[in-house]
Amino acid sequence: MGEGPRHIGTAERRDRLALRQRLAGPSRAESPEEVAGSLVALHGTDPATVYLAVGARLADAAKTVGDTERALYEDGTLVRMHGMRHTVFVFPTELTAVVHASTGRTVAARERATLLRNMAEAGAPDAAWLTEVEESALAALARRGQATAAELARDEPRLKEQFVYAAGKSYEGVHTVSTRLLKVLGVEGKVVRGRPLGSWTSGQFRWAPAPEHPALDPAEAQAELLRRWLAACGPATEEDLKWWTGWRVTEVRRALAAIGAETVSLDEGTGYVVAGDAGPVAGPPEPWAALLPALDPTAMGRRQRDWYLAPELRPMLFDRSGNVGPTVWWNGRVIGGWAQRADGEIVWRVPAGEGIGRDAESAIAAEAERLASWVGTTRVTPRFRTPLERELSA
Template sequence: MLLDGLELARRRTGAVGLGSVQPAPFADAAEVVGWFGGLQSQDYHPAKWAIAQRLGPGVTDADLDRAFDDGAILRTHVLRPTWHFVTPADLCWLLELTAPRVHALNGYAYRQGELDGPLLRRTTDLIAHAVAGGNHLTRTEIAALLAHHGITAKGFRLGYILIHAELERVICSGPLRGKQHTYALIEERVPQAASMEREAALAEIVRRFFTSHGPATAKDLSWWSSLTRDDIATGLSLAGDALESTDVDGVTYWSAPGNAPAPPPSPSVRLLQAYDEYIVGYRQSKHLLDLGGLVAAAPDKLALPNGVIVVDTQVAGRWKRTVRADAVVLEAALFRPFDAAETAALQGAADELGAFLGARAVVSATLL
């Protein structure tokens, strides 16, 4: 099959759960997160919005807080040195597979924080004992606990102490306490966590990535998972008929076999958070989001922090939100003029965000 860049991008939007017509392809938050294996949640609140966009109308911010509190989705450091949402079923085998690579990537930070092996093992043991029995603790409480034992744990240093304990499969997210996040023992939060033999895990992560992100390249997967190219090659050989490949301009793209989902009517406007998998899940083939070069031509000083405006498959602007008592105000900075249909679709996307947050949406758009 001969594909061009736009067709690759169209197939990709379907794979990441953004390109199909209603009904939504996923039943609940756990299905969304499980589809990807790990969904980047560096910023908790926008990451919930990424899940909601794949669940269709009616899902609220509070609904996803409940799913998180109930442990249907968890949050921890895995795949890369950042937070991801994962499901209880995937938590341990993903950590077993990728934690050694993430530890290696964290090596410089451990050294900068004077966090050697014995100290990290001690802090992990102290934290595990403290949160046992459902005694979920916040970062501030864990810092105080470590200080009580003569261990300085603030800011950057505390962060890497906690990351180490997560990667060692000791702690993960607990339920929210008001607006504060807590930590819980993995063995209590996921009492029957599944392991997987290494080769089976490699086959599964390769299949999961290319099914949920494809068409994508082996270099994209290497970025996303922190795995070596040799590990990915092994996974591809083990995945067999679960994946198919196509070459475009000398680059091999992998995806699940079969036809892409039917796209929604054009124009389809999405307000994606900055770390949405459609944006951040790629390295080598990220250019497929911007085939017209609009991002490269945009003034960097106006790169708004909350997210990216995508029209059909292509980046067309940036946006940020401000939540007020009576409305959520969406500031849209457009990389090109929008026609009437695109402007209406932008307002529709803002209304979806407003419904998710339980507020009226007001759009303020400017052309860069």
């Protein structure tokens, strides 16, 4: 009788996470591009998360803001766009075609159909009118290079037109064509988020033409995206993969088969790694600590999290919608949370009973000092507040 799949235990999974997600000291990256490549996607719903996630993983954290802005807005090696689960992420630019074909097209078709239906219900102009406005707006954006919605509306005044959404219902509202149309163009891969109007924490973005990319076969793109993520973040369960991608389970299984993923045994059941990756890692890294931001992809990247996040910590570290707040890590597990106070001080707390020891306390304090050194006078408040973050920052 042959041997079954190799078992990868919790300790080894934490070692893989430390090394491959650039969290242990020796594995830290030299550039934001290296960080994004190692994680596949940086969560971009909260603009500050991108920078805080990069800074936690750079060997020289002092370069965080300047190098990330260069990559996003000068070199164009990173791009902020809609991706999995209809969420905004920052991706390596070479992945834009893969992301759009694997996840964007389905969402885009649904979003455009919804916009046209909402406009028709409100008695607004038809699809032909919307197409004219879209083409005019895209031409204006191409001329400008980057622009806000208000700037585009000066070139194409029809973008300012409004229509009533859900008339007569409790959630009735007035929508502007520019807001809804630019969102649709974003998920269609025609426009991306450009440089913000304010600092690196600002949520007021300009829009920019999307990088040109070839049209890919959706199934092939799904296989490539899943292969990259498993290589960086595996092993993972089928449930993890379905949650992260937002795909149907049949699509996940098809992509796993296409890349020849290997089956492994995990404490919670069957897991998957890319072909040839089932063997043990080189060795456990040295002890490490990290202060990761709200929505960080390491904390948010999986559906099943008990192997690195104790269930009893979740009520204080997550909001009611399931968004994680700032977390404190020690040797591959979440042990507490952190926040920034109004005076700029970085404060952290590990709930009583964790018993982390002096080495952990010293390492965490050093990470808090390292974070404060590059954040400087900037004040960072997570978009989604969590109970412990609110308490610490008060």
